[in-house]
Amino acid sequence: MTQPSIPFDPRTTREYRELGFKIVKCPVCGKETLDDYFICPTCGWEYDGTTEENVYSSCNKATIVDYRKTKEILLCVQNGN
Numbered sequence: 001m002t003q004p005s006i007p008f009d010p011r012t013t014r015e016y017r018e019l020g021f022k023i024v025k026c027p028v029c030g031k032e033t034l035d036d037y038f039i040c041p042t043c044g045w046e047y048d049g050t051t052e053e054n055v056y057s058s059c060n061k062a063t064i065v066d067y068r069k070t071k072e073i074l075l076c077v078q079n080g081n
């Protein structure tokens with residue numbers, strides 16, 4: 001199973017164009033995502049306004065630091081490394 005590698009552009013989403021979401025930088029992966037509990041398409045982080053790396057995010061059930069670690073492991077598994 002291969003994932004399409006089209007870069008996510010938040011400007012093309014309905015959330016941005018019609019629903020008033022704002023473009024923000026994902027605190028986990030640094031890519032552009034949207035605010036207001038939008039789920040980052042790159043890493044899956046739900047944007048709940050958490051920007052402090054060691055503050056627990058109940059939406060994501062982890063701190064940014066911990067989430068990033070989990071994600072690294074998952075990405076490694078997916079890539080077969």
Ligand SMILES: [Zn+2]
Pocket residue numbers: 026027028029030031033040041042043044045
């Ligand atoms: Zn992200």
